[in-house]
Amino acid sequence: MTIVFDTLAKIAFFFVLIMGLVVVLIWMERKGAAFIQDRTGPNRASIGGVRLAGLVHPVADVFKLLFKEDITPDNRHKALYNMAPWLVMTVALSTYAVIPFGDFLTVAGRRVPLVVADLNVGLLYILAVASLATYGVVMAGWAANNKFTFLGGIRATSQMISYEISMGLALMGLVLVFSSLRLTDIVAGQGDLVLGFLPKWGVVVQPLGFILFIVAVFAETNRNPFDLPEGESEIVAGYHLEYSSMKFALFFMAEYAHMVIGASLIATFYFGGYQIPWLPRPLIEAHAGLILTLKLIGVAIAALLIAMLFFRRVQKEKGKFGDARDREPVIGAGLWALISLGALAGLALKPWAIGPVGAEMVASLFQIMAFVAKVVFFAWLFIWVRWTLPRFRYDQLMHLGWKVWLPLGLANLVVTALVMAIV
Amino acid sequence: MSFEGLPKGSGDKNRSFLESIYLWEVVRGLRVTAGHLIRNILHTDDMPTMQYPEEKRVYGDRFRGRHRLMQRDDGSAKCVACQMCSTYCPADCIEIVGAEHPDPKIEKYPLTFEIDLLRCVYCGLCEEACPCDAIRLDTGIYEIAADSREKFVVDKEFLLNNDTDGTL
Numbered sequence: 001m002t003i004v005f006d007t008l009a010k011i012a013f014f015f016v017l018i019m020g021l022v023v024v025l026i027w028m029e030r031k032g033a034a035f036i037q038d039r040t041g042p043n044r045a046s047i048g049g050v051r052l053a054g055l056v057h058p059v060a061d062v063f064k065l066l067f068k069e070d071i072t073p074d075n076r077h078k079a080l081y082n083m084a085p086w087l088v089m090t091v092a093l094s095t096y097a098v099i100p101f102g103d104f105l106t107v108a109g110r111r112v113p114l115v116v117a118d119l120n121v122g123l124l125y126i127l128a129v130a131s132l133a134t135y136g137v138v139m140a141g142w143a144a145n146n147k148f149t150f151l152g153g154i155r156a157t158s159q160m161i162s163y164e165i166s167m168g169l170a171l172m173g174l175v176l177v178f179s180s181l182r183l184t185d186i187v188a189g190q191g192d193l194v195l196g197f198l199p200k201w202g203v204v205v206q207p208l209g210f211i212l213f214i215v216a217v218f219a220e221t222n223r224n225p226f227d228l229p230e231g232e233s234e235i236v237a238g239y240h241l242e243y244s245s246m247k248f249a250l251f252f253m254a255e256y257a258h259m260v261i262g263a264s265l266i267a268t269f270y271f272g273g274y275q276i277p278w279l280p281r282p283l284i285e286a287h288a289g290l291i292l293t294l295k296l297i298g299v300a301i302a303a304l305l306i307a308m309l310f311f312r313r314v315q316k317e318k319g320k321f322g323d324a325r326d327r328e329p330v331i332g333a334g335l336w337a338l339i340s341l342g343a344l345a346g347l348a349l350k351p352w353a354i355g356p357v358g359a360e361m362v363a364s365l366f367q368i369m370a371f372v373a374k375v376v377f378f379a380w381l382f383i384w385v386r387w388t389l390p391r392f393r394y395d396q397l398m399h400l401g402w403k404v405w406l407p408l409g410l411a412n413l414v415v416t417a418l419v420m421a422i423v
Numbered sequence: 424m425s426f427e428g429l430p431k432g433s434g435d436k437n438r439s440f441l442e443s444i445y446l447w448e449v450v451r452g453l454r455v456t457a458g459h460l461i462r463n464i465l466h467t468d469d470m471p472t473m474q475y476p477e478e479k480r481v482y483g484d485r486f487r488g489r490h491r492l493m494q495r496d497d498g499s500a501k502c503v504a505c506q507m508c509s510t511y512c513p514a515d516c517i518e519i520v521g522a523e524h525p526d527p528k529i530e531k532y533p534l535t536f537e538i539d540l541l542r543c544v545y546c547g548l549c550e551e552a553c554p555c556d557a558i559r560l561d562t563g564i565y566e567i568a569a570d571s572r573e574k575f576v577v578d579k580e581f582l583l584n585n586d587t588d589g590t591l
């Protein structure tokens with residue numbers, strides 16, 4: 001019974017993480033794109049005059065899409081048309097089952113491994129499930145009975161087939177190094193050091209594999225520069241052209257959920273997952289009190305600095321708008337000052353004298369935070385690349401996939417195998 | 424013909440090795456966008472974006488906004504219904520019906536003076552054509568809005584009123 005409860009709790013953690021990140025990523029995408037292009041970006045939607053730098057916009061968008069009329073084409077294939085968005089979303093969420101987001105957590109004397117399902121074929125599961133997402137895209141393209149959606153679906157399929165191979169080949173190199181298909185083993189293996197000082201991350205032992213993998217992930221998530229299935233300059237909006245209201249929102253959210261998964265895969269396979277470099281778990285547990293104290297002081301100082309920035313805006317922009325928006329910097333300064341005070345108040349609980357049970361909790365917490373931080377960084381990389389690079393042409397995409405990435409993947413596999421056989 | 428001094432083309436033959444493997448160029452591109460991002464985060468106020476309803480662009484005195492009709496001292500229209508403006512108007516948006524003026528010194532006055540603001544191209548030829556400075560485009564109003572097409576056809580009373588704005 002407890003295992004069911006544990007699993008449900010872990011699923012809930014991932015669900016909240018993905019859905020929360022989706023909202024944050026939509027905000028990061030719009031605001032990041034705007035700042036990269038010297039614009040201010042979304043800043044109108046507000047709750048009681050507080051705009052949170054545009055963070056209210058994704059929420060407002062969701063409400064808008066919920067109440068929009070669901071317009072459907074007459075000659076659609078009804079079952080497939082309705083199934084496609086759910087399939088895309090379900091597949092996006094189910095990839096998460098095998099990704100470890102921490103070592104273990106001791107709850108009430110029980111050791112709970114921080115992974116939903118510790119499959120011994122976890123890597124194969126990811127490759128299998130990730131490619132299922134294409135079915136949703138193809139179904140959407142086919143069922144909508146529209147030339148453009150159909151072209152988008154076809155593009156998605158051929159792109160997925162082309163890059164699935166190099167993705168698999170890149171991962172095979174990793175499997176040779178860590179000699180396991182189990183994701184927890186792969187991540188645990190990345191906690192060691194190579195040559196005494198470098199963390200044994202996938203990117204260090206498999207640099208070429210990393211480049212192959214990250215490009216393949218970009219292609220599989222249909223993100224720029226490989227977002228040909230929805231190339232709006234050629235095929236309007238691609239596969240989700242005929243979808244509106246909440247069905248469109250599902251496709252939209254699934255794209256961001258795929259980004260989160262792509263980022264988690266990059267972090268898990270090539271950047272040590274939940275491992276903190278040079279800080280293995282026994283070390284964290286031994287010095288948990290010290291680390292926690294430093295962390296609290298750091299948070300307090302950082303929050304205080306941000307609060308001071310807001311306070312400067314309070315002074316500078318007094319009565320700038322003449323309405324509720326003038327309250328924003330005041331609320332910001334107050335909020336960050338409260339966080340700073342909270343961190344300082346945490347010091348009163350004597351974190352440096354933490355017990356062994358608490359130390360374990362702290363170690364798990366730090367590992368989860370390291371994982372989330374890596375995921376957020378790589379998700380940001382997706383956005384960053386999107387607003388930097390132009391889209392590939394279709395023949396360039398195929399050329400890269402079959403004539404460059406596939407041979408490179410094979411070469412990487414052979415060289416890795418030889419090195420592993422000699423060493 | 425010589426092409427000396429021109430930048431090298433981006434054809435396949437002119438690419439260096441670093442450029443042809445593309446990845447280094449990706450990193451350079453990322454550096455450019457990150458530069459813009461960080462600069463704009465640190466100096467949000469320096470961005471060229473104008474927060475429109477709160478901030479408005481200041482136009483010069485010669486800016487041609489919505490029309491107005493000039494008044495005589497007694498408040499009646501200066502216009503003598505000579506039809507010069509409506510004849511000259513390239514968009515054909517001015518409609519004047521003249522009538523005899525009770526004052527013998529003034530020949531005619533406009534019974535109706537209508538401008539279709541949806542047809543108007545704001546070229547200012549009407550004010551140039553006018554022999555007695557009766558119509559001007561100097562209000563500076565450019566936010567003209569209404570909820571039906573009929574309301575965009577404004578009449579003499581509206582144009583004579585100096586207290587109106589862009590809401591029709």
